[in-house]
Amino acid sequence: MSSALQNDLYLRALMREPVERTPVWVMRQAGRYLPEYLAVRKQAGDFMTLCSTPELACEVTLQPIDRFNLDAAILFSDILTIPDAMGLGLHFVAGEGPKFSKPIKSRSDVDKLPNLDAGTDLRYVMDAVSLIRKELNGRVPLIGFSGSPWTLATYMVEGSGTKDFSKVKGMLYGDTEAMHALLNKNAIAVTNYLNAQVAAGAQALMIFDTWGGVLSPDSYREFSLHYMQQIVDGLTREADGRRVPVVLFTKNGGRWLSDMADTGCDGLGVDWTIDLADAKQAVKGRVALQGNLDPSVLYGSPERIRNEVKKVLDSYGTDPGHVFNLGHGIHQFVNPDNLGVMVEAVREYSTR
Amino acid sequence: MSSALQNDLYLRALMREPVERTPVWVMRQAGRYLPEYLAVRKQAGDFMTLCSTPELACEVTLQPIDRFNLDAAILFSDILTIPDAMGLGLHFVAGEGPKFSKPIKSRSDVDKLPNLDAGTDLRYVMDAVSLIRKELNGRVPLIGFSGSPWTLATYMVEGSGTKDFSKVKGMLYGDTEAMHALLNKNAIAVTNYLNAQVAAGAQALMIFDTWGGVLSPDSYREFSLHYMQQIVDGLTREADGRRVPVVLFTKNGGRWLSDMADTGCDGLGVDWTIDLADAKQAVKGRVALQGNLDPSVLYGSPERIRNEVKKVLDSYGTDPGHVFNLGHGIHQFVNPDNLGVMVEAVREYSTR
Numbered sequence: 126m127s128s129a130l131q132n133d134l135y136l137r138a139l140m141r142e143p144v145e146r147t148p149v150w151v152m153r154q155a156g157r158y159l160p161e162y163l164a165v166r167k168q169a170g171d172f173m174t175l176c177s178t179p180e181l182a183c184e185v186t187l188q189p190i191d192r193f194n195l196d197a198a199i200l201f202s203d204i205l206t207i208p209d210a211m212g213l214g215l216h217f218v219a220g221e222g223p224k225f226s227k228p229i230k231s232r233s234d235v236d237k238l239p240n241l242d243a244g245t246d247l248r249y250v251m252d253a254v255s256l257i258r259k260e261l262n263g264r265v266p267l268i269g270f271s272g273s274p275w276t277l278a279t280y281m282v283e284g285s286g287t288k289d290f291s292k293v294k295g296m297l298y299g300d301t302e303a304m305h306a307l308l309n310k311n312a313i314a315v316t317n318y319l320n321a322q323v324a325a326g327a328q329a330l331m332i333f334d335t336w337g338g339v340l341s342p343d344s345y346r347e348f349s350l351h352y353m354q355q356i357v358d359g360l361t362r363e364a365d366g367r368r369v370p371v372v373l374f375t376k377n378g379g380r381w382l383s384d385m386a387d388t389g390c391d392g393l394g395v396d397w398t399i400d401l402a403d404a405k406q407a408v409k410g411r412v413a414l415q416g417n418l419d420p421s422v423l424y425g426s427p428e429r430i431r432n433e434v435k436k437v438l439d440s441y442g443t444d445p446g447h448v449f450n451l452g453h454g455i456h457q458f459v460n461p462d463n464l465g466v467m468v469e470a471v472r473e474y475s476t477r
Numbered sequence: 478m479s480s481a482l483q484n485d486l487y488l489r490a491l492m493r494e495p496v497e498r499t500p501v502w503v504m505r506q507a508g509r510y511l512p513e514y515l516a517v518r519k520q521a522g523d524f525m526t527l528c529s530t531p532e533l534a535c536e537v538t539l540q541p542i543d544r545f546n547l548d549a550a551i552l553f554s555d556i557l558t559i560p561d562a563m564g565l566g567l568h569f570v571a572g573e574g575p576k577f578s579k580p581i582k583s584r585s586d587v588d589k590l591p592n593l594d595a596g597t598d599l600r601y602v603m604d605a606v607s608l609i610r611k612e613l614n615g616r617v618p619l620i621g622f623s624g625s626p627w628t629l630a631t632y633m634v635e636g637s638g639t640k641d642f643s644k645v646k647g648m649l650y651g652d653t654e655a656m657h658a659l660l661n662k663n664a665i666a667v668t669n670y671l672n673a674q675v676a677a678g679a680q681a682l683m684i685f686d687t688w689g690g691v692l693s694p695d696s697y698r699e700f701s702l703h704y705m706q707q708i709v710d711g712l713t714r715e716a717d718g719r720r721v722p723v724v725l726f727t728k729n730g731g732r733w734l735s736d737m738a739d740t741g742c743d744g745l746g747v748d749w750t751i752d753l754a755d756a757k758q759a760v761k762g763r764v765a766l767q768g769n770l771d772p773s774v775l776y777g778s779p780e781r782i783r784n785e786v787k788k789v790l791d792s793y794g795t796d797p798g799h800v801f802n803l804g805h806g807i808h809q810f811v812n813p814d815n816l817g818v819m820v821e822a823v824r825e826y827s828t829r
Contacts, residue, residue, distance in 0.1 A: 291808050294773030298781055338729075341749045341771050343788075377690075377729060380751060397693045399732065419693050421646030429650055436695075456643050 132265045135197040136329060139370040139392045139413045141446035147438065147475035148196035149468055150268075152394075153454030154189040155201045159461055161188050172217050176203050179252040186257045190265060192461070193468045197265050197329070197448075198257065200322070202250055204272035204333055207314050208281045210246045211238050221285070228284030228292075232303035241314045243321040250318075251325040258326030269327030271318050273334035273375075274311035274356070275349035281307065290339055297348060304348065312352040316359040323361045323369055331372045331394070332356065338377025345381055354388045372415060376453060382407040397452035401440040413446035418467070420451045423459040427466045434470040449475070484617045487549040488681060491722040491744045491765045493798035499790065499827035500548035501820055502620075504746075505806030506541040507553045511813055513540050524569050528555050534605040535612055542617060544813070545820045549617050549681070549800075550609065552674070554602055556624035556685055559666050560633045562598045563590050573637070580636030580644075584655035593666045595673040602670075603677040610678030621679030623670050625686035625727075626663035626708070627701035633659065642691055649700060656700065664704040668711040675713045675721055683724045683746070684708065690729025697733055706740045724767055728805060734759040749804035753792040765798035770819070772803045775811040779818045786822040801827070 130136070134148035155162055165185050169175035176182060186201040205223055209215035214226030229235055244251055258267050280286070282293040297304045319330050337349040353373055362369055373385050374394025385393055386408040395404045395416035404414055422433045434449075441447040449471045455464065482488070486500035507514055517537050521527035528534060538553040557575055561567035566578030581587055596603060610619050632638070634645040649656045671682050689701040705725055714721055725737050726746025737745050738760040747756045747768035756766055774785045786801075793799040801823045807816065 289772075289808055291773060291776065291810060294771070295776035298771075298774050298777030298785075301781075338750065342752050344771070377750070379732060398690065398729070400694050419646070419650075419696070420641075421643060422650050424643065424647035425650035433650075456641055458643060 130263050130266060130328075132196060135448060136266050136367070136370060138446060138448050139329065139372065140368060141410070141413050143445050145477055147441075147447050147449050147471055149449040149471045150195045150197040150199065151189070151451055151455050151464065152199075154193075154195060154199065155185040156455060157457040158455055158459045158464070159188055159192070161192075173203070173209075173215065176201070176206070177249040179249060179256045182253040183256045183260055186253075187260060190261070193465060195265065195468065197268055198261055199268040199331070200250070200254055200257065200270060200327065202253065202270070204270075204276065204335070205280055206247055206250060207241065207243075207271065207311070207318060208277055210241055210243075211314070213281060223280060224285045225281065229278075229281045229296075229307060232300060232306065235303055235307045235310065238307075238310050240310075241317060243314070243318040244324070247318060247321070251321055254322050254325035254327055266328040267326060268329045268331055269319060269322030269325075270331040270333060271315045273332050273337065273349060273373075274308045274315060274352035275337055275340075276333060276335045277311045277315070278304070278307050279336045281311075290336070297344065308348060308352045309355075312355045316356045319356070320359075320361045323364050327369070328364065328367070329370045329372070330360065331374060334373065334375040334378065337375035337381075342381070345375075345378070346384065349375065350381070350384060350388070353385075353390075357388045357390050370413075372413075374415070379404065383409075386411040392446075392448065394450070395452065401437060401447070402442070405441065405444075410444075410446070413448060414441065415448040415450050417450070417452040420453055420456050420459070423451075423455065423463045423467065425463075427463070430463060430466045431470040431474075434467055435474050438471070438474050443477070481615055482618060482680075483615050484548060487800060488618050488719070488722060490798060490800050491681065491724065492720060493762070493765050495797050495829075497829055499793075499799050499801045499823055501801040501823040502547045502549040502551065503541070503803055503807050503816065504551075506545075506547060506551065507537040508807060509809040510807055510811045510816070511540055511544070513544075525555070525561075525567065528553070528558070529601045531601060531604040531608045535608045538605075538609045539612060542613070545817060547617065547820065549620055550613055551620040551683070552602070552606055552609065552622060552679065554605065554622070556622075556628065556687070557632055558599055558602060559593065559595075559623065559663070559670060560629055562593055562595075563666070565633060575632060576637045577633065581630075581633045581648075581659060584652060584658065587655055587659045587662065590659075590662050592662075593669060595666070595670040596676070599670060599673070603673055606674050606677035606679055618680040619678060620681045620683055621671060621674030622683040622685060623667045625684050625689065625701060625725075626660045626667060626704035627689055627692075628685060628687045629663050629667070630656070630659050631688045633663075642688070649696065660700060660704045661707075664707045668708045671708070672711075672713045675716050679721070680716065680719070681722045681724070682712065683726060685746075686725065686727040686730065689727035689733075694733070697727075697730070698736065701727065702733070702736060702740070705737075705742075709740045709742050722765075724765075726767070731756065735761075738763040744798075744800065746802070747804065753789060753799070754794070757793065757796075762796075762798070765800060766793065767800040767802045769802070769804040772805055772808050772811070775803075775807065775815045775819065777815075779815070782815060782818045783822040783826075786819055787826050790823070790826050795829070 731751030
């Protein structure tokens with residue numbers, strides 16, 4: 126498993142070490158904008174089969190690395206594997222996103238949730254991690270990931286995506302103890318899940334807190350950040366004699382970057398609604414930053430894309446500790462060539 | 478029309494004058510959470526008939542004033558009346574929200590948009606304003622409103638609600654000149670529309686920039702704030718010998734409050750993702766603040782609601798210039814009694 130890493134720019138940047146150029150990868154880089162992804166997805170039949178078949182998950186994980194020479198691979202999986210393994214009945218309805226047939230409605234539903242042993246209950250994920258690591262053969266590091274306890278809870282309680290979060294916030298304000306019990310169970314499961322991914326070969330970890338930004342500042346600290354802190358405290362931080370960096374990403378969490386940096390994580394994902402210069406000011410050199418081009422820029426002309434890439438790089442400046450990325454996942458209808466333009470621009474403008 | 482105003486707490490608070498207690502109103506206060514609203518909506522048959530029938534719009538506007546003794550009424554209307562009057566074919570699909578049958582796809586679509594004369598093209602809105610003003614008979618002030626140019630553009634280009642704003646941002650980054658042409662047309666129309674509302678009797682104005690928060694800081698200034706500035710500069714600011722205050726509200730715009738205050742508006746709406754103490758710090762006494770309880774708090778117990786109301790009031794403190802409100806519209810499934818608890822708590826805790 127431990128073939129020497131040929132390109133460790135990503136890991137070094139997260140450790141805020143000097144690098145020859147800014148590493149770049151892209152959230153949702155293995156996704157529907159790629160025709161080769163769509164072909165494998167069609168072959169799999171449905172999304173969860175794709176996620177749960179290690180050979181197919183491995184194949185799509187490597188596609189964007191092959192096409193764009195990106196500096197990190199990220200495990201192809203779904204953020205809802207944990208509640209699915211807990212028995213909530215994950216399924217996908219075309220055009221509507223994920224659904225749970227047995228959402229959490231009460232404290233007694235929370236108490237009935239099983240404690241997961243991710244190494245066995247989510248064996249297919251660990252098999253995918255091991256296989257991807259083997260197939261990468263040291264080209265670039267492999268990132269493992271999970272949804273945050275709060276983000277998982279939003280889907281578990283709403284039973285689907287939502288616009289107003291009325292059910293999950295109804296529990297938060299109406300039965301606060303049940304919400305804390307759920308978040309604690311999720312935090313334990315996520316810690317176990319991420320540690321199993323490290324044991325299987327993940328070389329860095331990312332926690333996606335997609336919905337932390339819908340909370341008030343007090344509620345964010347109490348219901349989202351607190352449980353990410355619990356996870357960070359419980360993670361394996363070294364593997365193969367090397368630091369396993371942890372990156373937290375709260376979408377629309379730009380105001381809370383300083384609090385997030387206090388968790389002891391190594392890096393923070395940043396969306397495009399805050400300038401990297403301001404984000405850097407907020408974290409004062411404690412962590413690396415990852416981001417933060419608006420994914421919609423990839424609908425622009427090559428000239429416009431290059432110009433916007435340059436603005437992001439200039440906003441961060443030349444200090445160590447920057448990983449280039451979009452501020453959220455790449456959109457389905459983007460022309461892959463435009464991502465190529467972005468990646469080349471990052472290389473060209475950031476080479477020291 | 479100019480019957481003496483019996484309760485002007487709202488107008489005085491927006492002028493940052495001392496008040497006996499903090500005035501309170503609620504975004505979407507005439508809405509589906511009220512059984513009496515649902516009865517009138519059923520009678521109207523469909524939503525646009527309700528909006529475009531002055532007697533019915535007046536009736537639902539007054540319902541929450543009668544029930545809760547709120548300190549301001551807000552015109553019942555839709556934010557998409559302007560693009561509808563421009564000929565884009567607004568209609569509502571059950572469970573899916575607003576749709577346009579002729580969305581804007583190109584610069585030539587923009588150039589074909591008519592220049593509105595709101596006083597005639599949106600006569601039904603002005604008739605509703607006049608009638609509401611007459612029926613209010615000086616009880617509380619009447620707020621007129623519009624969507625912001627950017628927010629209107631998102632619906633006009635997407636043709637519906639959206640999660641990723643790919644079409645409208647595709648135009649922003651892919652055909653920037655067309656986007657500016659559209660925003661300029663919208664700004665002219667909104668200015669004309671709001672001034673017509675003041676002429677018809679509106680005593681304060683609010684501009685809802687629901688989607689400004691999905692932009693990067695640079696893009697927000699260029700594509701949303703710039704056009705709100707243009708509107709503020711063109712508004713009638715006095716009627717019946719009294720200031721007509723203007724309030725700007727960018728959802729998820731907490732980081733940009735200082736820039737927004739620079740427009741010369743009188744107040745800013747603030748959502749619940751920023752503490753009012755921080756918001757106050759950002760605007761340094763230049764404008765009043767309106768907000769900012771998380772609407773989901775109204776799912777909590779009476780005790781929890783009172784506690785959260787107190788936190789919001791304490792966060793602002795006792796300086797003049799606070800209008801209590803939710804941080805966004807009240808949810809459909811809230812028990813109206815819980816809004817009553819909130820209103821009473823504001824009165825009780827804020828009385829000097």
